Amino acid sequence: MRNLFGVLAALMVLGLILNYWAIILLVVGVVLAGMGLVAGISKLWEQYRDQADKRHARYSALAARAETEHQWYLEGDPRGIYGAYPPADPDATPTSRQLPPTMKQWREQRRQ
Structure with a gap:
């Protein structure tokens, strides 16, 4: 009798699945879409x-750097004004060479 109820229950479940498969x-x-949405939102939040x-x-x-430079300024240190980028020394010799005014002069300098 117990097997009969098991078989009837299985048939009933199969019938419900076949009848309401679309739902x-x-x-x-x-x-599944809701689970994917929650996973995507949590990834974006992270x-x-x-x-x-x-x-x-x-x-x-x-x-922190601004506070350090402010303390330097209060102490009279020039790093407090200019920070990591001091102005160029106008008396220093230029490190880059000057380009010739014409292309012909440039070619002649290259050949030498």
Whole structure:
């Protein structure tokens, strides 16, 4: 008798699946799409947080450098005004060579 109920239950479930296969397929598709959407949103959120952490670190380094240069300025150190980029020395000799005014002169210099 127990086997008969098992067989009847299996036949009933099979009949429901065959009768409502389109609805079952739709529900499974919606559930899978929802799971994919949640996974995609969580990945995007993780990328956003990583970028925010990098931005925060960059701004913190900038603030630390500004504070250091401010302290140098208060102490009278010229690095406090110009930071890592001091102005060029106008009395220094130029390190780059001057280009000739014409192409002909340039070719002649190259041949020498």
